[in-house]
Amino acid sequence: MKTALLALLASVAVSTAQASQVQLGLELSGLEPMKGQHYEGWNIVDGAAQSTGRFSIGKDGGVYLVNAMGKSLKKVGQNGHASFSVDRSHLKATLFVLTIEPNSDTDMGPSDVHVMGGDYSRRQASLSVAHGSSIATDFAAAQGSFILAAPTGGMPNQGVWFLNPGNGQGSLSLPSLPDGWAYEGWIVNTENGGKFSTGVFKDATKADSDNAGPLAGPLKLNFPRVPGQDIVRTPVVLDDGIHAIVVTVEPYPDFDPAPYAIKILMAGVYANAPGMTPMMLNNISDTVPSGQAHLH
Template sequence: MIKKVIFSVLSSMILFMSCSSDDDSKIVLPTNSELTLNLNGLEPLGPDFVYEGWIIVDGEPISTGTFSSVTFPQSFTVNRSQLNNATMFVLSIEPAIDTDPAPAETKILAGPFSGSSAQVDSNSIVGDFRSASGTYILATPTDMDDTNEASGVWFLDNTTGSPMVGLDLPTLQNGWKYEGWAVIDGMPVSTGTFTDIMDFDNNAATSPYKGDSGNGPSYPGEDFLQNAPNGLSFPTDLRGATVVISVEPYPDNSPMPFTLKPLAHVVPNDAMVHSAINMAEGPTVSLSGTVTR
């Protein structure tokens, strides 16, 4: 009788151990992890573009998903192994309908992972504008009328008596251009886009606003003399208006200024025409944030 009891107990233990072993073998570890973005300063892109996150694994970009909302934090489900092996996070601006699986040239934030997080910013991936500076003059060199001189802005320095470069800005990474603006009665009006601070802007010969007597000096700028947008009248007087240099995605996501604005200045009400005026730091010099895995 005692042998039967012992045998029964041993059999039960073996069965329990066998079942436990079988259960252990069925445990499946999760294959995905959460990636959380907490980013500052981004603005909505409109219906034609989205933001897309990327992790860099073994030198290759892997998408973490797209988003349009700029309310943070936001979380995305990512392959656990890939996320653990990622060395960097990059945020790009992509077409909403995108047939290219690779990241666009327009990358706006980036930073290396250190442990469980990455501190990302725009300084290394767009340009470092913390030392940017600028000078401009009021003048209308594209017409023969000297009574409208306060109706044009040119980003140059003439303190030596001859036009010289007026902007000190870093060379932009691919996917970005500079754009000048005059905010007139609350309405931003473009002076044109450019990448070279020592040359004409891109619409120098085709601007609808300039006069009929040439394209002006070979620096970024604009004369607001004709064909004013609805709600404005040209010629105008830029004294009291705000002059801005923004950094724009290329291709551009919007006809309005983008969030990065490294230089800005309210034109003094007593500003003299043909005289150099210094710009100040703009409202948004860089973007930043934290990415946590």
């Protein structure tokens, strides 16, 4: 009799706990695996941010619940579709925000790196990087060009610079970014996936984080004060028809050395492309991450 009563009480406790929770469903597209950092969802309830859970994207496309160290706990979804149990109070949420948090995160609040957000209407929210809670632009107006040049001492096909050679000014037109984000340029081998960062920058009219870069030639101080990079101290040449130039939007600070999923400008370098000749970048902002959130 006592055993049966205890079992009944345990069943009631489980049912009560389940009744106090609801499900948050996420349908996310465009997110990629990351190293050194993970995602965390937040519902804004009565003006306060309430975590909906930390997660990562696996190489298999799985969505994995993780702890603050970024360690996987269990699989909760696949291909951007996932479900999280949250307190019933989340039904009053007015806004959803997705952030990037560093592994070994000790801050219980959201970071400054807001990937996408959306306002709830009838417990559903369309999520966008353009939402005011996040990056606040869709990057559709981003544009620019680049040239091949190696001012630190090399052949023109051993460097790339976001420079207008006619006036010596920067050649990128990019929206201002909020705290938590920065731009980064990339040289990408389209055959083997090899990448060189050309530097991190907030202002496209000034030099980037590493000036001419660690692979610059002997004239290391002889470079234009705009974003770009020389790769003189490598055997790589950029006019071989297999390289592309890409501009991404990166978490700042960034704990993953690979390009982030927000890729906004790209162009291939055609074979035998001449130096000091502007080549236009294509806007690819229609590929940026987006999603839906719904409470039920």
